[in-house]
Amino acid sequence: MRAQQRRAVVSGVLFIALGIMFLLEALDVYELAPATLWPLLLVALGIGVLSGIGGDEDDQSPLT
Amino acid sequence: MSENLFSPIDSKPKIPVGQIVLGSVLIVIGLGWLLSALDIASIPWRALLAAVLIVIGIALAAAASRGVDADGLISAGTTLVVVLALLSTAAAAFSVPLAGGVGEREYNPTTTGLREEYRLIAGELDIDLSGVDFPERETRLEASVMFGKLVIDGIPAGVAVSVESSVAAGEMIVFGSVWDGVSLDEQTTDANYNQAARRLFIDASVGFGQIEVRR
Numbered sequence: 001m002r003a004q005q006r007r008a009v010v011s012g013v014l015f016i017a018l019g020i021m022f023l024l025e026a027l028d029v030y031e032l033a034p035a036t037l038w039p040l041l042l043v044a045l046g047i048g049v050l051s052g053i054g055g056d057e058d059d060q061s062p063l064t
Numbered sequence: 065m066s067e068n069l070f071s072p073i074d075s076k077p078k079i080p081v082g083q084i085v086l087g088s089v090l091i092v093i094g095l096g097w098l099l100s101a102l103d104i105a106s107i108p109w110r111a112l113l114a115a116v117l118i119v120i121g122i123a124l125a126a127a128a129s130r131g132v133d134a135d136g137l138i139s140a141g142t143t144l145v146v147v148l149a150l151l152s153t154a155a156a157a158f159s160v161p162l163a164g165g166v167g168e169r170e171y172n173p174t175t176t177g178l179r180e181e182y183r184l185i186a187g188e189l190d191i192d193l194s195g196v197d198f199p200e201r202e203t204r205l206e207a208s209v210m211f212g213k214l215v216i217d218g219i220p221a222g223v224a225v226s227v228e229s230s231v232a233a234g235e236m237i238v239f240g241s242v243w244d245g246v247s248l249d250e251q252t253t254d255a256n257y258n259q260a261a262r263r264l265f266i267d268a269s270v271g272f273g274q275i276e277v278r279r
Contacts, residue, residue, distance in 0.1 A: 006128075008134065009125050011142075012122065015118070016118050016122060016125070017121075018117060018121075019119075019120075020114075023111055025152060026108060027111060034153045041145065
């Protein structure tokens with residue numbers, strides 16, 4: 001999987017997880033304190049950044 | 065001859081997933097805004113935007129796993145995460161629900177038309193209760209404005225009132241008593257409230273702005 005593709009998949013999964021978290025909070029299932037929220041977002045950002053690291057293994061075309 | 069006769073033919077049509085999803089999201093948000101502006105529906109914006117973020121995530125993950133380019137979805141999703149985080153922080157800090165529309169709203173409810181909640185995100189919310197025949201029990205009314213002014217008046221004579229009012233920053237005027245500053249939180253209750261047959265409990269909150277409650 002290319003780095004760009006991997007980053008997109010990981011970002012998508014993170015958006016789903018964060019969206020569920022925000023949705024449950026908006027529906028008053030639980031309260032999300034800012035002191036918890038912002039560190040979680042930093043962790044998510046870090047995961048997203050790390051997911052884009054690495055060469056594009058599939059970039060070598062046999063015809064070039 | 066400069067063309068490569070053996071160049072692979074790209075037979076897969078490019079599906080503009082990013083454009084389709086973003087266009088659909090803009091339509092949904094626009095329709096929600098319109099319904100709210102026309103006072104047809106009260107849109108729970110934080111829940112709606114969270115649902116939109118989930119849709120973007122699903123579209124992004126699905127498109128990327130199939131090798132389809134979903135331009136713009138990462139940027140859109142990231143922007144939405146920041147917006148939702150700020151809204152969540154504001155809601156926790158000011159304890160004012162982020163619901164309702166934007167603009168000026170005037171309500172003159174009758175007995176059957178009195179709602180339990182009146183919400184506005186920004187603007188002025190006026191609730192005139194003079195047309196309400198309150199029953200012989202406690203009636204609860206919640207009203208909130210995140211940014212702007214909340215006015216509740218026309219409370220009929222013979223109805224005992226208890227007002228719980230809070231303002232993060234601004235001014236409160238409740239039956240002539242004035243408070244101004246930050247983190248305002250006051251309870252104003254008629255002396256005969258517990259003995260009265262007809263009682264009205266008002267929970268009024270404003271983030272930044274003014275509350276005014278008068279007879």
